[in-house]
Amino acid sequence: DIQMTQSPSSLSASVGDRVTITCQASQDISNYLNWYQQKPGKAPKLLIYDASNLETGVPSRFSGSGSGTDFTFTISSLQPEDIATYYCQQYDNLPPAFGGGTKVEIK
Amino acid sequence: EVQLVESGGGLVQPGRSLRLSCAASGFTFDDYAMHWVRQAPGKGLEWVSGISWNSGSIGYADSVKGRFTISRDNAKNSLYLQMNSLRAEDTALYYCAKAGGGWELLYPLDYWGQGTLVTVSS
Numbered sequence: 001d002i003q004m005t006q007s008p009s010s011l012s013a014s015v016g017d018r019v020t021i022t023c024q025a026s027q028d029i030s031n032y033l034n035w036y037q038q039k040p041g042k043a044p045k046l047l048i049y050d051a052s053n054l055e056t057g058v059p060s061r062f063s064g065s066g067s068g069t070d071f072t073f074t075i076s077s078l079q080p081e082d083i084a085t086y087y088c089q090q091y092d093n094l095p096p097a098f099g100g101g102t103k104v105e106i107k
Numbered sequence: 108e109v110q111l112v113e114s115g116g117g118l119v120q121p122g123r124s125l126r127l128s129c130a131a132s133g134f135t136f137d138d139y140a141m142h143w144v145r146q147a148p149g150k151g152l153e154w155v156s157g158i159s160w161n162s163g164s165i166g167y168a169d170s171v172k173g174r175f176t177i178s179r180d181n182a183k184n185s186l187y188l189q190m191n192s193l194r195a196e197d198t199a200l201y202y203c204a205k206a207g208g209g210w211e212l213l214y215p216l217d218y219w220g221q222g223t224l225v226t227v228s229s
Binding site: 001032034036038042043044045046049050055085087089091092093094095096097098099100101 | 142144151152153154157166167168169202207212213214215216217219220221222
């Protein structure tokens, strides 16, 4: 099974800061990588698919990059409504494993 | 508007069974694979199981293999998860999710329900 290692597990940043989260796969997954946002008490929401494609309606301050085993998720200018936990997920092979999550808080 | 509504959760004793349902609307159900994902209290997301559009491809997490069975009824626009031999570690919020790409299992999950809570305890 493919393991997904996400870091950091939590971070605190100020409004307007650039925030970066990394996700590493235990083997090559090409670009089969998604990023989800989960706000407290809510269901996850798909933000980015195929490593770098923004889902319809998602603000352009969110972006993703990478391929192979190393991936990056970026919020270019953190907003108060971005407080959430973010998860990566590979879908190259079954089981489509999630990373452990990164909790983003406002400093 | 896509809607996924889970039901069937509740409190159950270890070793007993429970059947979850997910009612889908707002899209052509039999055009898409569907999945179950769970989240234990205060923990991260764990993929549980997925089923292709025609039930021809099915997958399970190792943690539930042999105990859980996923199924779907395309005529009723419904997804199910039969959970047997439940354990305390199965306690979680269970989400139903739609695969965005289409028929087969491995696609991004583009719509999620609000979840149904399963608590396994004596």
